[in-house]
Amino acid sequence: MDRFTRMLAGLLGRSAGLLPAARRDWAEAVLAEAGEVRAGAGRVAWLGGGLWLVAREVVMGRVIRVLAFAVAAAGMVWIGWPGASSNSATPLNRVYAVGTVVLLAVLPWVVRRYVGPVRSGWAPRAARVGGYAMVLALIAAKTVKDRLGSKLGAYFPVIPPVWAPQIVLLLVIAAYVAGLLILTSRRRVRLARWILPIGIGFGAVTAGVLYALAPLGVAVDPSGPSLKWWGLAALALPLATGFLAARLSARDTRPAALGPVQQGSLAASCAMATAALLLAVLTSVTIALFPHHVPLQSPPPPPGGGCETCDPNSVVIPPGLRHEYWVELSVGQAGETPLAVLLIGPFLGAWLGVLGGGLARRSPGISRGGGGPHALSPPQPLGRLMASDANREQVIDTLKAAFARGGLTKEELNVRTGQTFAARTCAELAALTADLPAGLTRTQLVRKPAQAQPRQPVDTGVVWSAWGLITPALFAAIVAIGDPTPTDNKPIEKILSLVT
């Protein structure tokens, strides 16, 4: 029993290292008091509780998220990889399945350098996990759909693969993931409470309704009634979301860096992005699972051969494969409308959200909410107690906030940061921030009046770079590339023949 207890204590001491520095204290606290618990079953239970604590924190922390992502990414690559190399979709699939995984893995590290880690709370974490799951599901379903749509490539190039739209899709996905990561990060973007959940919620509900109207995408029947509903939703969703978000942000008294119109625009583009992504995922997954339910895109050519005989450039289809050709063409083309919405949705949302936010600002009874720094009590004197890393982090945050407000010079900040690491007791730490305003100690961001500083270039720049810079660039790319038809696509075919 004694040996078992010692083993548990050793295990707890080592496993504490798995926790981030701010949480390590807690595991060490359990270990420190194990000696006081009566030896035997009680002490074993105490140490077991400590191990449970570490396991819980680790599972809820980064390790499990990284593992889950690795499993999901491997699954997606596995789905996207197979297929005969004669299938013209296969090389494309291999490139963009791997490209997406690399993108999803690398972007958090890049974004984290500039805007910090994920914001605490369940909503930002859930948004990140959900967004990643959506992107993985979309690419997996699209690889399956593309493969089904060009199976006849074994006989002749039915639908020559077009690289440009796939690269654009990869860039759009990159913009979505970057936007998601920035909006759910700790720094830079200060949205009022509920704005992000409202944007995502409205978008999800709209996507659900539109999907119920056209489960296989509207491209199969462009004159169908559901396209009108899509248009209506594309107008109503961003206007309503922008209006509501602007009202909410005007009433919110918490520190917020963005104005109501900006918040309305951001919420609307967030709603549109959510709706577009969800629709694309649902449609692509439905097509991949039920390819035989996709309606034929246009009637098959007349039995005599139709236009094939009069147009020397067109692909000659053996009569026996004609029906299969049309089925595959329809599967390949189905679900393209949601993918196009993926590109223009957030852009449209941002502009209509500005309109909605402007309407909210003009409506009576709304003014920019007042505020001022939170009236927090000054920190309690902690006396000659030993400081922990968590205490030091808090002091450094306070010093940085003071530096940002101009209360400290760069030299003072450096000197005091050095002293923070050297400080042993809480009293020594308290002395470092004693001459700074008390309100800074717990809230790093202090609200500034909107009139005094209508624009915050850095924050705004980061926000708009996600939607405002990448999306127009993609538009330009699309326009420049045009709509490649099989005959325009000779150089790409040559590259492809080298790859396969």
Place this chain on the structure above:
Amino acid sequence: MARRSGFSAQTLSVLASLVEVDPADWRHGYQLAKETGLRSGTLYPILIRLAERGLVEACWEDGQPAGRPRRHLYRLSSDGLAAARAALAVAAPERRRRVAAAGRAGKRKVAVAGA
């Protein structure tokens, strides 16, 4: 009732234990575990959550005591004290008596500090 105050029954028992006697006293984990009857695997997650919400202050004991490792100590912050009193006031009636006693103790302390 626990739902109305926003705290679980276990969290309420931890808060009650921290409010009792003198809220300004620093407590350690095993002491709280004995008072509340909670296991370490339940108690510490509650303390972590309370500390992250700024309701509980945590610090390591000063100096190296003879014969045992340094303890990690906890007490309610001023926000935490207010939240704990509010939560316990709407909790079960048998707690109300203890909270009232703690409240009187708190008032005495304030009076002393004011004088």
